[in-house]
Amino acid sequence: MITLDDIDRKILLALAQDATQNAGALGRKFDLSQPATWRRIKRLQEAGIIAGRKLDLDKEKLGFGVTVFLGIKLATKGRVSLDDFERAVAAIPEVQTVEHVLGMYDYRLRVTARDISDFERVLRRRVMTLPGVGDVEANVLLSEESRPGPL
């Protein structure tokens, strides 16, 4: 594992806000040359600390007005059940994230839909028909904020 200095942390935070900034523009902010900044970004990427980049879209403006988190408990356990469930759930386009968790649920899903009736369609036709699904708990997302984290 690599250790980060203050400038690495600042670069990481800046890229988490806007990853389109090039090494030159970023370097000027922190009094670094373009090649020095580029080397730092490359190092963060190679260490896997920058895991990728994500397009930031306004989901409401694109007509996706509802986000629901589902807690799912599998009715049947065993390796085959987990594999089958994971393969099937990851293929649903409206399912944005799937996390395997320990606790009162086995999986946590983030589901996007146009509105509540669209969500009902996804829930009934896609989620409830998944292999091995048991208990399902739904919570409708009202607000969310990402925090910078311990940088």
Add this chain to the structure above:
Amino acid sequence: MKFMLDDLDRRILRLMQSDPMRSIPDLAEQTGLSGTRLSRRIEKLRELGVLRGVRAIIDWRALGYEVEVSLRVTLDKTQTRAFDDFIAAARDIAEVIEIQTFLGRVDVRLSVIARDMVHYQQIYRAQILALPHIADIEALMHVARIKADESLPL
């Protein structure tokens, strides 16, 4: 604001979503648009606020944060400022990387990261349990991410 996206806009966004760092020439080739027309379309999507930008994804595990816990909190709603007070205080905990509010059985969910279980225990006892107006907490321990792209079905 109401507006209509056409098929071409959706195609551009789909391609950008699958690879945010795709170059303009590559995008132009994929969509059959000239570079200028494509740039104008992308500019329009930015002006409309549909396209907000590109963000780097930080892998906390690569930074030594091995533990991730999802804390599902029920608040004492007899306190009128329960949500505001709780969220304001949660923002001060560095290891909280996400705060979400819900309609349902859960009121607020916090994503908490820690270096290991000992570190998590410290954060949980000293900082999380000190947050105001908690009625109940349930923890889900994160095991693996099966799908994480968060892409929209455009």
